[in-house]
Amino acid sequence: MSTHPSPTDITTYGGANLPDTFTDPGHGPHRLRRTDTDPAANKRAERQVVLLFAVSIIGTVLFLVAYVLVPPGDTAASMRTSNLLLGLGLFLGMFGIGAAAVHWAKTLMNDHERTDERHSLTPSEETRQGAVQALQEGLADANVARRGVLKGAMFSALALAPLSVAVPLIGEVGEDWDITKFKHTIWKKGVRLASDPSGRPIRAAEVTLGSAFHVIPANLEDEEHPLDEKAKAIVLMVRMDPRDLKEAEDRRGWSYEGIVAYSKVCTHVGCPVALYEQQTHHLLCPCHQSTFDLADGAKVVFGPANRPLPQLPITVDDEGYLVAQSDFHEPIGPSFWERLT
Incomplete structure (x- = not known):
């Protein structure tokens, strides 16, 4: 049973007669x-x-x-x-x-402390x-x-x-504003996929079903590239059952025995997407929770990103190492780069 007084009992709550109104105590003594x-x-x-x-x-x-x-x-x-x-x-x-x-x-x-009385919204002169x-x-x-x-x-x-x-x-005035550079990375035909950060080339036989690799171009050790070029080239590579892949007609042959590689640069604001969920084949961006389905062309299934991650076409060379077939076929990174070009 509730012990709180009802509104009708409030004036006599606790046996004391409370006033209907309270006198403004004003400001305390100034210290x-x-x-x-x-x-x-x-x-x-x-x-x-x-x-x-x-x-x-x-x-x-x-x-x-x-x-x-x-x-x-x-x-x-x-x-x-x-x-x-x-x-x-x-x-x-x-x-x-x-x-x-x-x-x-x-x-x-x-x-x-001072007190001003509240007046109408249109004050007098x-x-x-x-x-x-x-x-x-x-x-x-x-x-x-x-x-x-x-x-x-x-x-x-x-x-x-x-x-x-x-x-x-x-x-920034006078700086290089050529945004077409974002259409290209240092990936090119025949460049081996290497483990990040060791730079060790990866054989297709090493990539087991369900595994994920953080990848950079193997030629980083042989050539001098600015850090921004290295940042654009980061890739996440996974291997799944080829039967789970949904490949568009124009992208058949971009994967190798269920191994696919996608840019790690989120198409929302450029954060690195790197949280891979093996059972769903979903890749999550930790910044704003954009989620991409790697089994279906890295299409966006959740979050603010509005286009899929660019796919890196891959194959193997004569020694069994995974290599790029070419550069990405579309700009990497946030969508605004694509709109500006």
Whole structure:
């Protein structure tokens, strides 16, 4: 049985007669902060805010220096160093401004609580003038005009911070915008399929039923290729019962005894698809859960991707190694590359 009172009993709940309305208790007594009573603490807080703005300025300068003097390059080490410096500079630039604003508001600006009655949506002229007056009082209360160093630090930080976004955007002008390069990878006729990352060529006899291999071109060890070219060439290869394959007429002969190879670059936003489910032959992208059916041309069966994964035509050479018949016959990666070309 419920022990909660009904709405009709609420005024006498617990044997006490409760009033129909409650008096507004108003604001509690205002507690002065140390910066309100101690001029030395107030000055110290101001210096701390200036220091935080200075951190923002240093961070933005670090970002710009790293962008100009430490480019990503073509190696993993250079990319890691560049990304670390850019990320650190961007973090300090944004964090310094945010922390300074919070610390300024909590220690130097007026913290008296005020209550304004709610009026109609269309205020009177008197109300509008009162609002303008309140804004002017708030600006005066911030004491920006009398804090020259703080004002200079704030405006410097705010002026420099947008450069973290503007400079990289401007730097893209004049770059190579030839998007047709995304139509091709370094796969070509006769290139052996090799295990990633060891680079060891794979024999067809090694690929057992139900197994999956992460694959790269075997010629990566013999030739120098930029990292972006290597990233475009990643492939997932699986072997299934040939009777489970549903091959289009124009793709018959692209597989070898149930072994199929597809690009690992998701056609949604380019994440690496690598989670293979043996029983269903489904391949899952971990980023946004796009799911592809490798038994049916890697068609999309779930998720935001809107086209199948490109298939790499494969066969075997005279020594039994799996090799590519050609490059992919369509652009790899997100669908927008295909639409732009």
